[in-house]
Structures are given as structure tokens and as C-alpha cells.
Amino acid sequence: MQFNVPDMSCGHCAGVITKALQQLDADAMISIDLPAKQVTVETAQERQTVAAALTEAGYPTE
Numbered sequence: 001m002q003f004n005v006p007d008m009s010c011g012h013c014a015g016v017i018t019k020a021l022q023q024l025d026a027d028a029m030i031s032i033d034l035p036a037k038q039v040t041v042e043t044a045q046e047r048q049t050v051a052a053a054l055t056e057a058g059y060p061t062e
Contacts, residue, residue, distance in 0.1 A: 001047050003039045003054060004062040010034070013059065020057035024050065 008017065014032045021030050021041055029042035041050055051061050 001041055001050065003041070003051065005037050005039050005054065005059045006062055007059050008034065008037050016057055017054065017059055020053050021050065024053045
């Protein structure tokens with residue numbers, strides 16, 4: 001699943017997002033495209049749960 005994360009602007013942001021998603025699912029495959037402000041996640045979690053984790057980490061999705 002892919003998420004647009006407009007507030008993601010630097011490597012620190014990417015790190016915070018990665019950590020938040022790994023806490024949600026340690027086996028998740030996470031790919032971050034910083035210039036496009038997109039996060040791709042392969043996980044067994046539901047989309048809504050992943051979006052909530054991103055929002056809780058301070059990076060709401062569009």
C-alpha cells in the first residue's frame with residue numbers, strides 16, 4: 001500500500017516514519033521516496049491502521 005505524506009521532508013522524517021511502522025509490524029517492508037513524499041508499505045496490517053500509525057507519529061497522510 002502506498003501513502004502520500006506531504007509533511008515528510010528529510011531523512012529524519014523518513015527515520016521517524018520507518019520506526020513507527022516497524023513498531024506496528026516488525027516484518028513490514030518499507031520503502032520511502034523522499035522527493036515524491038511517498039511511503040510504500042508491505043504489511044499484513046490494514047491500511048487504516050497504518051495510516052493511523054503515520055498520523056500518530058506526526059505525519060498525516062493525504
